[in-house]
C-alpha cells in the first residue's frame with residue numbers, strides 16, 4: 001500500500017466530537033471511540049497539500065467557486081457511478097442534514113407526512129419531527145440470512161397522503177448497497193403516489209467488492225425529475241469537519257426553489273478550505289480512496305472473523321458498503337441497558353446503541369471500523385471483555 005492506514009494518530013486533544021464528546025454521552029472520555037461516523041485515518045495527501053497551499057497564503061476572505069469546482073463533482077459522478085449529471089444541477093450546502101432540513105421546509109407544509117425506513121441514521125427521524133412534519137415509518141425487514149430488505153407492501157399500505165420519502169442509499173446502519181431493482185421498485189411506488197424522494201447518498205463512495213452504488217436519480221428520467229440527491233466528499237475522504245456537500249437537482253423548478261431558499265439564508269459560499277479540498281479530493285483522491293476501501297474491507301473481514309471465533313453470542317452480517325458494522329447483541333442474554341453499561345464500564349468502548357436508530361434497533365450496536373487495525377483489535381477485545389465476563 002502506498003498510503004499509511006496503520007498509523008495511530010492521537011486525536012484526544014484536537015476538538016474531535018468522536019474523541020471529546022464521549023463524556024457527554026457515556027460519562028467518560030476514557031473510552032475507545034467507535035461511534036461517531038468519522039475515521040481515525042489522515043485524509044488523502046492531495047487534500048492536505050491543497051489545504052496547506054491555501055493556508056500558507058494567509059488570506060481567508062470570502063470565497064468564490066470556480067467552474068472547475070462543479071466540474072470536479074460532475075466528473076466524479078461519471079467516473080465512479082457512471083452517472084451523467086450537469087454543473088447547473090448542483091447546489092452547494094454545508095451539510096447533508098442541513099440540506100434535508102431546508103428541502104423539507106421548502107417542499108412540504110406543516111403536518112405533511114414524510115416517510116423513512118428504520119433502523120436508520122437518527123437525524124432522519126428528528127429532522128422530520130423538528131420541522132413539524134408527521135413521521136411515517138416503514139421498517140426494513142431482516143431476512144433469515146441476516147440481510148435487510150425494503151418492505152414494499154408496507155410502504156404501499158402507508159404511503160397514501162405521504163409527500164416525501166427520505167432514502168438512505170447506501171444504508172447507515174445496516175450496510176446495504178441497494179440494487180438498481182430495489183431502487184426501481186421503491187421509485188415506482190413513489191411515482192405512482194406522487195411522493196418526492198430525497199436520496200441521501202453520503203455513503204456512496206465506500207462500497208465493497210462485488211457491489212455497486214446506484215444513484216437513485218440515475219435510474220430513469222422520471223426518477224431524476226422526482227428526486228433530490230444529497231452527496232458529499234466528507235465521509236469518503238474523512239473531511240466532515242470542513243463542512244461541504246452538494247445537492248443534485250435535475251428538476252428545474254425544484255432547483256430554482258431550493259437555490260433561492262439557500263440564498264435567502266445566505267448559505268452559498270464554501271469556506272476557504274472546503275473549496276480547495278473538494279476539488280482536490282474529486283480530481284486527485286481516487287487512488288487513496290481505492291486503497292482505503294481495500295484496507296477497510298480488511299478491517300471488516302477481520303472483525304467478522306474475530307466475532308465469529310471469539311464472541312459467538314454476537315451475530316453479524318458483512319455490510320456491502322460503509323465503514324459501519326451492525327451487530328446483533330440479543331444472543332448475549334443481556335438487556336440493551338445492560339449491554340450499554342457493560343460496554344462503557346467493563347469494556348471502556350463507545351459504540352452506538354441500536355435503539356438510537358429507531359424501530360428495529362433493539363438488541364443492536366453499531367461499530368465504526370474506520371480506524372487502524374490495531375484499534376479494531378483493541379475495540380473487539382474490549383467488547384469481548386464487556387460481554388463475556
Ligand SMILES: Cc1ncc(COP(=O)(O)O)c(C=O)c1O
Pocket residue numbers: 037094095096097098121168172200202203232234240244245
Ligand atoms: C446517512 C447519513 N447522512 C448524513 C450524515 C451527516 O451528514 P452531514 O454532516 O453532511 O450533515 C451522516 C453522518 O453520519 C449519515 O450517516
